[in-house]
Structure formats: structure tokens, C-alpha cells
Amino acid sequence: MSFRIRAGFYRQEVNKTVWDVPERYRDLLQVGTGAYGTVCSAIDRKTGVRVAIKKLHRPFQSRLFAKRAYRELRLLKHMKHENVIGLLDVFTSEISLDRFQDFYLVMPFMGTDLGKLMKMERLSEDRVQFLVYQMLRGLKVKSGVVYRYVLILRLVLCCVQILDFGLARQADSEMTGYVVTRWYRAPEVILNWMRYSQTVDIWSVGCITAEMLLGRPLFKGNDHLDQLREIMKITGTPAPDFIMKLQSQDAKNYIRSLPKVPKKDLHTIFFKASSDVVSAMERMLVLDPDGRVSAAEALELPMFSDFREPEEETEALPYDHSMDNTDLPLEQWKRHTFTEILSFQPPLTELRDSKETSL
Structure with missing residues (x-):
């Protein structure tokens, strides 16, 4: 009516x-x-x-x-x-x-999202490379504009698009039913880091790349602490300088209490993937966000040499943040x-x- x-x-x-x-x-x-x-x-x-x-x-x-x-x-x-x-x-x-x-x-x-696509079929490596390239192009545009979590990666006309409502965190399940769970959250988000850098999104891309290759999530924690344990089984337990950067004393104590685990070579997990693809994931899935590759740097990695169109890899015009800290x-x-x-x-x-x- x-x-x-x-x-x-x-x-x-x-x-x-x-x-x-x-x-x-x-x-x-x-x-x-x-x-x-x-x-x-x-x-x-x-x-x-x-x-x-x-x-x-x-x-x-x-x-x-x-x-x-x-x-x-x-x-x-x-x-x-x-x-x-x-x-x-x-x-x-x-x-x-x-x-x-x-x-x-x-x-x-929302048409087809990556969650649906990954459930339907195992993607070939060249398709994974192309999709990740599209994601990184989108993130390069976002850099300097939205210091937020990458919410949904969605396929439109064979092209990946990033959906980000800025501050509307509920957008993930609302729009596609593909919920962005803790499995894709960067360690600094789980640890309540005092500041997020642009590389918070890169971790998510690394997780999604891994899932497209494996056919299953790489870090499938049952809760936040279990998620950290799953991550560190592969990244290894962090060095003291990483722990010092944490804001929360509880987080520092928790990580110091964990048994020391060495970093795992991703080639042993992704043994069917090319070394260029594995090397790119090694640069994305770095525990310390300060050591993680940026979107612009990632686009220059050998993994994307067959797809690169540098002239198309634009960055957004500067965003005016002046209103963000005002109290009106x-x-x-x-x-x-x-x-x-x-x-x-x-x-x-x-x-x-x-x-x-x-x-």
C-alpha cells in the first residue's frame, strides 16, 4: 500500500x-x-x-x-x-x-560477492591474481580517505568493488549476507591498537587471498583470543618491539604469556601456488602493521605484473578531514x-x- x-x-x-x-x-x-x-x-x-x-x-x-x-x-x-x-x-x-x-x-x-563465489568454485591462480589486483586498486583509492576496515568485496561486471559505508559497521551482513567475521580482522583490531593505519585493510586482503587459494579461511578462530592464537601459529609470536606498541596492558601480558612459536613459511601451506603469489601474501600477512605492505607498494609486486595498468591505479583526491574532529x-x-x-x-x-x- x-x-x-x-x-x-x-x-x-x-x-x-x-x-x-x-x-x-x-x-x-x-x-x-x-x-x-x-x-x-x-x-x-x-x-x-x-x-x-x-x-x-x-x-x-x-x-x-x-x-x-x-x-x-x-x-x-x-x-x-x-x-x-x-x-x-x-x-x-x-x-x-x-x-x-x-x-x-x-x-x-549487491550482485555476487566473493563469499558466494568461493563457495561455488575453487578459483584458478590467475583469477585470484586478477581479483586481488582489483581489490588493491580500490584500496589505493581509499588510502588517505577512510581509515576503516574493508567491509565487503563485491563483484560487478567481472570487477571487484569495495563497499565501505564509512562508519556504518553493520553494512557487512545487511548488504550481502556475507558477514565479515573476526577471521578477516587485522591483529591490531583484535588487540585494540591505539591507532589504525591504512594497512589494516591489507591484512583482510591477505586473508581473502589465502582463502581463495585454499578454499577455506586461513585463520578460523572461535573467539578473539583463539583468533590471535591461530594468527600467531603462522606469523609466529611477536617480537618485544611489537608488544611495546600495544596500548592495553592486558594485551601485552596475554601475548607475553603465549608459548614462543616461530614464523611458518607460507610456501609450506600454499605449496601449489607460485612463489610470486606466496611472496605477496608474506608481505600482506605481517603481524605488525608498520611492517605490512601498503596498497600502492603491493601493486608493484611481481604477482600483479600481468595485470598492471599503472595509469589506471589512481588515488582519490584529498579528502577534507577538517570537520571530523569538530564538535558541533x-x-x-x-x-x-x-x-x-x-x-x-x-x-x-x-x-x-x-x-x-x-x-
Whole structure:
């Protein structure tokens, strides 16, 4: 049941949530919900393409939520690259700031994700190389923009895209059902490191590379501590300088209590893989993030020499972080968000229908 609320917009209730959306988006179907929002799939009648529309849950209920919503929108507007999921549209049904309470983000609908692909078939090494190259291209674009965890790697038209909602951590299972578990978390995330560098994502790529080659997760811990033990069975127990960098005294004590384990040679685990591929994983799966390869450095490794197009390996334009550390009243965050919505320019090229993709 839907009805028109103003020119160009209609209202529909989807699973007890009210959606006020433009006429161009039809056939709304809820595909996921989380702490911060709900996602529906819809058909964009303008392009004929299925899209994902995210309605943030009460984005202006507090200053914290308002700032989070503003940053998420800013980051999505900023990212423009074929290997990073971008924003197709953003809208609100309200035309005045004083009535503005909700807004909606429109992105490409998730087609095939790597989780599904890995369950369907074992990938050949050259396909693994190509997919990892695409991931790293996306991460190179992200570098300096989002110091967050790589959430989902998704296949579109034989091309990997990275989905990152900025701060919306619930996005993983909402959008694809492929939950990013602790198995892909970098050690510094598990250990609650005092700062995350850009290489936090590289660890995840190393884990996914290993899984594509093995057909199973490399580090399959049952809980956080077990995850660390699984990691250190391969990386070896860390050196004292690594332990000194940890912020938590409990983490330091725990690691010091572990039996000393030497680093394992990855060639013994990936004995069917080429030495170039194994060497690349050795550079990605380094316990200390300071010693881990960056996306730009990884792209220059011999593993990717057959796929490299250096002129295509662009970095994003500098992102203005000036607002990230400001503490504004709720109404000001709301005003800034409203302005960002009004100034949104849709991408020049509309995505073609991203149906289930096979590589």
C-alpha cells in the first residue's frame, strides 16, 4: 500500500518502517536491517537497474548520530572509482530544514560477492591474481580517505568493488549476507591498537587471498583470543618491539604469556601456488602493521605484473578531514547534512544492470 505525499514522492510501509521515496524507485523489498539503518532493494525506473536504498535509523537523534550520518554521506560523495562502491543518489522528501528528519542513500545493489563465489568454485591462480589486483586498486583509492576496515568485496561486471559505508559497521551482513567475521580482522583490531593505519585493510586482503587459494579461511578462530592464537601459529609470536606498541596492558601480558612459536613459511601451506603469489601474501600477512605492505607498494609486486595498468591505479583526491574532529551542535550537523544532500551531483555514467556475475 503506497500513496503520494508530494510531487514526485510517495510513501510506503516496508516491514513497519515508513519509506518516503521518489517515484523513480519502485518495488521496494527489505534486504537487511541493523542498528543504524535499514536497506531495501528497488528498481530504478529511470535506468531499469536494481539499486540498494539505505534509510538511516533516526540519524538526528543525537549529536553523535548526526555527526556519523554527515560523515558517512561526505565519504560516499567523495569516493568516485570503479573499484569502490559509490553513491548513485541521495534524497530526502522534505524541502525545508526545519522538517528534515530522514534521508536515504542509493547505491548499486549487491550482485555476487566473493563469499558466494568461493563457495561455488575453487578459483584458478590467475583469477585470484586478477581479483586481488582489483581489490588493491580500490584500496589505493581509499588510502588517505577512510581509515576503516574493508567491509565487503563485491563483484560487478567481472570487477571487484569495495563497499565501505564509512562508519556504518553493520553494512557487512545487511548488504550481502556475507558477514565479515573476526577471521578477516587485522591483529591490531583484535588487540585494540591505539591507532589504525591504512594497512589494516591489507591484512583482510591477505586473508581473502589465502582463502581463495585454499578454499577455506586461513585463520578460523572461535573467539578473539583463539583468533590471535591461530594468527600467531603462522606469523609466529611477536617480537618485544611489537608488544611495546600495544596500548592495553592486558594485551601485552596475554601475548607475553603465549608459548614462543616461530614464523611458518607460507610456501609450506600454499605449496601449489607460485612463489610470486606466496611472496605477496608474506608481505600482506605481517603481524605488525608498520611492517605490512601498503596498497600502492603491493601493486608493484611481481604477482600483479600481468595485470598492471599503472595509469589506471589512481588515488582519490584529498579528502577534507577538517570537520571530523569538530564538535558541533546537533542542528548544525543537520544543516550541513541538508546542504550536502542539496548539492549532490549524480554520477555521469549510470551503472548497467549488475546481475549475478560469473568470472
